[in-house]
């Protein structure tokens with residue numbers, strides 16, 4: 001898939017799930033990482049992004065879209081929960097239907113994968129998770 005096709009796919013999935021706003025897509029080989037999001041722009045370093053598998057491209061684009069839509073996601077699913085922006089973005093990847101692709105693409109290790117396992121039912125995760133449970137899963141609390 002071309003970068004534009006991946007962008008359209010994620011836009012369509014996001015729109016179907018009620019996230020109507022669309023960021024700008026910028027392809028810029030001078031971006032500091034393979035992809036990033038700031039000020040409503042998803043920026044892609046095409047030189048490297050273009051070489052990834054379609055699954056990896058979708059995971060990365062959905063993750064950056066998650067950063068873009070973070071405020072809405074927090075309001076709709078994680079109201080009052082202390083959850084990091086990176087976790088919100090990865091949850092959004094799963095919410096759009098790419099949970100197994102996310103697990104394959106992200107090599108954060110066993111502890112993080114336990115959390116990603118919970119994303120398999122993203123709606124349920126968003127409804128039931130609490131700050132305390134997240135801290136426990138992350139090994140930040142003993143009780």
Ligand SMILES: [Zn+2]
Nearest residue numbers: 063067086089
């Ligand atoms: Zn991120």
